[in-house]
Amino acid sequence: MEWSEIMLKEQMSFSGNLGMKFNRIEKECVEIELEIKDTHLNYVGIVHGGVLSSLMDQAMGTLVGAIKGRLGVTTHLSVNFLHAAKVGAIKTYAYPVHETYRTMTCRAEIRDSNDELCCVATGTFRLPRE
Template identity: 40%
Template sequence: MKESGNDRSEDGRSALEAMESAAKQTFWGYLGCELVSADPGRAAISLRLRPEHLNMAGIVHGGVLASLLDNAMGLVAILACPEERTVTTGLNVHYLQSSSEGVLTCEAELIHRSRRTLTLEGRIADNNGELLVWGSGTFRRVT
């Protein structure tokens, strides 16, 4: 896990490391996601592209990009509601450019919160900082 530039308590760092360790046993780990940073209301994750992430045209599969976006926004939702379960209820993905190699970075941010719903936005960029995907998602608190 890489850390953000902000000071973080030892307890907070340990909790994030435990969360990332547990996530490696899930689809997060199967996909190859890595935590880059996490702060209240925002997070960044990365994915080193592998051949199995590509489609038959030799570019990253749209489903991989959507999953990366959903994982990053889902992490922000989990951190915003640590004592509750949250689920994705809507995901809008706008594919802007393609990529076929390197490391992708997805940054997600909480932009609105109501009593039961969280609204987030996310961006995926390639090694050169080129914007590949922009998306938004809604997450529902299911206590």
């Protein structure tokens, strides 16, 4: 499957339902933007942690695909929430940390429209046998 086909499928899946927009997909960094709406908020009026976790997981998974040329699956995701994200645009960035033939570890962060660091994550991805 071609990379463009994969990205089209992503837009038609869970990622697309959240409203993610891919601003940059390169081997050094993936950037995803999300315009926060009321449907992304939890009962106390801040962005739901599941939305933030999903954004970082998606950014890191996309980075794995950009580097390895094939998609992997998340085997570990660790998230630290640092600052509440609210209505407005947020940006997610993913960067490579370590890779082997069958695994890759990445880090991600989300920043709000004031460039405040909202959360960070690390993720490990396993690639299927070729």
